[in-house]
Amino acid sequence: MRFAGTLTIDSAFDLGFDHIALCAGAGRPTIVPMANASARGVRQLRFPDALQLTGAAKRDSVANLQVRMPIVVIGGGLTAIDTATESLAYYVVQVEKFLERYETLAGELARRKCAPAGAPRKTATAEEFLAHGRAIRAERKAAAREGRPAV
Numbered sequence: 001m002r003f004a005g006t007l008t009i010d011s012a013f014d015l016g017f018d019h020i021a022l023c024a025g026a027g028r029p030t031i032v033p034m035a036n037a038s039a040r041g042v043r044q045l046r047f048p049d050a051l052q053l054t055g056a057a058k059r060d061s062v063a064n065l066q067v068r069m070p071i072v073v074i075g076g077g078l079t080a081i082d083t084a085t086e087s088l089a090y091y092v093v094q095v096e097k098f099l100e101r102y103e104t105l106a107g108e109l110a111r112r113k114c115a116p117a118g119a120p121r122k123t124a125t126a127e128e129f130l131a132h133g134r135a136i137r138a139e140r141k142a143a144a145r146e147g148r149p150a151v
Contacts, residue, residue, distance in 0.1 A: 009036055018068035021047055021075075021083050047083040057093050067091055068125065092136055098126075099133025 012020060050056075054063035069091055073084045143150035 012072055017070050017072050019071045021071065021073045021087070048079075048086045051086055051090055057090050059093070059097060065090075065094075066125075067094065068128070091132075095129045095133040096136055098129040099137065102126075102130060 009020065050065060054065050055061040056063035056065035067087055067090060071084075071087050073080050073087070075083070140150040
């Protein structure tokens with residue numbers, strides 16, 4: 001599918017994509033001259049570099065590098081492949097860290113009083129991360145019970 005031809009930024013977001021990563025590849029940093037390049041959810045960076053430099057994928061990191069799924073990666077070559085691969089792997093780490101930290105902060109007794117608060121969009125994102133974190137945890141437990149590797 002051709003981006004900006006068959007698929008536009010608006011149609012990607014209408015289809016439910018939350019992020020679009022523009023991967024320019026090796027060489028000098030490239031900013032793609034396009035409308036809405038700084039809109040919410042659009043990133044023009046080398047995601048694998050940002051992931052490594054911030055340490056966001058480490059369990060003990062407090063780096064604020066947030067991705068949501070589904071994600072579109074635009075580009076060709078290794079940078080685009082790395083971005084797609086790292087995004088999928090990082091998302092699992094991100095939602096598991098979010099769930100663990102929420103549970104630690106909320107505690108068993110205070111859980112009802114510690115519902116995610118904030119703007120509706122931020123609350124919806126928090127609820128999405130909690131649900132995905134719980135689903136990943138359930139899958140890991142099921143895999144362990146059944147003696148199969150967790151994905």
